[in-house]
Amino acid sequence: MHDVLHVNGGLPLHGEITVRGAKNFVSKAMVASLLGDTPSVLRNVPQIRDVAVVRGLLELHGVRVDADDVAGTLSLDPRNVEQAHVADIDAHAGSSRIPILFCGPLLHRLGEAFIPDLGGCRIGDRPINYHLDILRQFGAEVDKLEQGIALRAPNGLVGTKIHLPYPSVGATEQLLLTAVRARGLTELSNAAIEPEIMDLINVLQKMGAIISVDTDRVIRIEGVPRLRGFQHTALPDRIEAASWAAAALATGGDITVKGAKQPEMTTFLNVFRKVGGEFDVHDDGIRFWHPGGELRSIVLETDVHPGFMTDWQQPLVVALTQATGLSIVHETVYENRFGFVDALRGMGATIQVYRECLGGHPCRFGQRNFYHSAVVSGPTPLEAADIEVPDLRGGFSHLIAALTAKGTSNVAGIGIIDRGYEHFLDKLDALGAEFSLS
């Protein structure tokens, strides 16, 4: 496969692209289909690798999946769910983090589950201790084996009361997907309430689940014995939308992101405006552009919803290299999400990373040797360079940097970007980027 992108940068990106459903919702809704006893239909599904990985795993477990890629529709028929062969599941090891979410639904359907070693981006340790604690509290027996995790629930799963040490997105989803069919009541405090989680709750409610979300981030679920299939249109990918917005700002361009919606992006839009970007919200999308003149430096902290998403941080940092003054970025969700700035420094950016919590609020990574704060001094012109994609969002940031830098940059490992950015080369082409592949 062609994996090196040669980018002739320094040209503003101009034009219109479309984002479809959120990667971090669609994959979970696909897993939810396992819980129903009738087929489900999911719409607005992007063609990205994470969707293909989850589809493969569902098919291994007997789910019949029919896709209309152009329309973005998936039909998922779980009526013949069966145990998959460990060797087949193992072939998916390292490809994604979603398999951990199969645990609850498979335990309900089959009384047992086997989960391969997880993949996903290397942006910190990314442990699964919350997930396993939750499953044990529901009554699952969990065995960590060399190739993965084997789980059993011979007596079924029973509702429970859980407090999360940190509002983890994945752990909240784990709890939802397990509690909806567990016997009795479940209560989760300190839950994550990201829009993608709320949309998963919409899906589960359509399936027949009883779930309430209180203002204090407590989620209560009354387990039901059976769920049916759902029909649902996925919420748009607010990470992809913000990534293109950051690309417009960094390259001095003007990009209309069709499909982007304001409500899930309020926090991003505020920051975008503070940096000096302009935007217009339309019924069918959002136009983002650089109005000319200087961009402004900012102080920014990533946080759980409704805070500034950690996944918005990496693309925006590239734009901050073009802002006048010192920007401070405090990453409080992952302990190690600044690895991508090494390449930016190599391209001429002035970025220092620090172990201290620089944003103003101490976070759980303070005084623990994690370089989780960055100071960006700008504006610095970026120079073309040979760079290698480190992870999904860091990789897209490298792409933005290459598009911003005058001259030809060679970006290796762009295959990773397919995991979460649908048809990104076609979109770059539509926006007037000059590039070739080898």
Ligand code: EPU
């Ligand atoms: N954590 C634990 N133990 C656990 C689970 C999480 O300590 O068992 C910690 C993590 O190490 C991290 C923090 O809790 O420091 C938050 O992790 P969370 O569980 O919220 O993240 P996730 O569910 O693994 C999802 C997205 C990420 C996104 C985060 C935060 C998916 C597939 N991934 O990850 O998306 O950054 O929520 O919003 O939904 C991406 O799309 O590029 C991406 C990394």
